[in-house]
Amino acid sequence: MSHILGIDVGGTGIKAALVDTETGEFIKEKIKYGTPSPSTPANVSGVLNQLIDDFDYRGQKVGCGFPSIIKNSVVHSASNIDDSWLGVDLKEYFLNEVGSEGVFVNDADAAGIAEMKFGKGRDRNGTVLMLTLGTGIGSGLFIDGKLVPNTELGHLTYKNSVWEKYASNGARKKRDLSWEEWGKCLNKYINHVNFLFSPDLILLGGGVSKKFENFSEYIELKELVTPALMQNNAGIIGAAMSASEL
Numbered sequence: 001m002s003h004i005l006g007i008d009v010g011g012t013g014i015k016a017a018l019v020d021t022e023t024g025e026f027i028k029e030k031i032k033y034g035t036p037s038p039s040t041p042a043n044v045s046g047v048l049n050q051l052i053d054d055f056d057y058r059g060q061k062v063g064c065g066f067p068s069i070i071k072n073s074v075v076h077s078a079s080n081i082d083d084s085w086l087g088v089d090l091k092e093y094f095l096n097e098v099g100s101e102g103v104f105v106n107d108a109d110a111a112g113i114a115e116m117k118f119g120k121g122r123d124r125n126g127t128v129l130m131l132t133l134g135t136g137i138g139s140g141l142f143i144d145g146k147l148v149p150n151t152e153l154g155h156l157t158y159k160n161s162v163w164e165k166y167a168s169n170g171a172r173k174k175r176d177l178s179w180e181e182w183g184k185c186l187n188k189y190i191n192h193v194n195f196l197f198s199p200d201l202i203l204l205g206g207g208v209s210k211k212f213e214n215f216s217e218y219i220e221l222k223e224l225v226t227p228a229l230m231q232n233n234a235g236i237i238g239a240a241m242s243a244s245e246l
């Protein structure tokens with residue numbers, strides 16, 4: 001089956017679309033709801049059920065990106081989602097709550113998977129790093145096209161905290177930073193990550209990558225850094241692609 005519902009659970013929004021996993025295109029337009037607060041499993045279940053109804057998709061398999069470390073479908077971190085997710089097995093949760101089988105991956109890994117197949121990472125060998133700039137910072141690391149799952153490069157430490165608290169798009173909004181202030185901070189972060197990994201390509205994803213021209217002048221590594229093609233749809237597409245072999 002090549003038409004799969006891709007779901008992207010984020011700290012701010014939960015979105016889904018029916019995706020043709022062979023072309024990366026949406027068969028039905030995406031639908032987005034706000035992430036409930038608190039974002040507990042019970043509250044998120046309400047939104048997921050609504051999405052399944054919206055797409056008339058009950059009982060069919062889903063692919064889901066989640067803003068956490070995911071190993072064998074179990075949630076191992078919770079920075080931008082309620083702590084009560086820790087230890088939840090998403091496979092069981094989805095079966096019990098929405099009646100769907102599924103494949104579950106970190107949201108930035110999902111975005112990278114889509115970008116490597118249909119976007120700017122297509123046919124790129126070497127080290128490609130996808131950074132998603134949303135509520136937090138997610139990372140998807142690819143070596144010769146193969147994913148190294150669950151890298152958490154938004155959590156590199158910085159100023160007694162972690163980089164995503166300064167350089168994410170969420171931080172830009174929360175701290176009311178100008179494009180220049182935020183752009184310079186993001187530049188510093190990118191330079192740091194570049195020093196650690198020496199990637200051949202750095203893709204910037206998340207909704208703010210649509211506004212790349214607002215901050216591109218502050219990014220020094222011009223030859224390495226480029227906005228992702230699918231921006232904030234990549235997470236949905238990659239999640240659906242992950243489920244295509246289930």
Ligand code: BGC
Pocket residue numbers: 010011066067068069077079080106107108109132134135136137138139152154155164
């Ligand atoms: C989480 C990552 C996630 C990123 C983007 C971070 O806070 O730790 O797992 O990929 O946010 O949602």
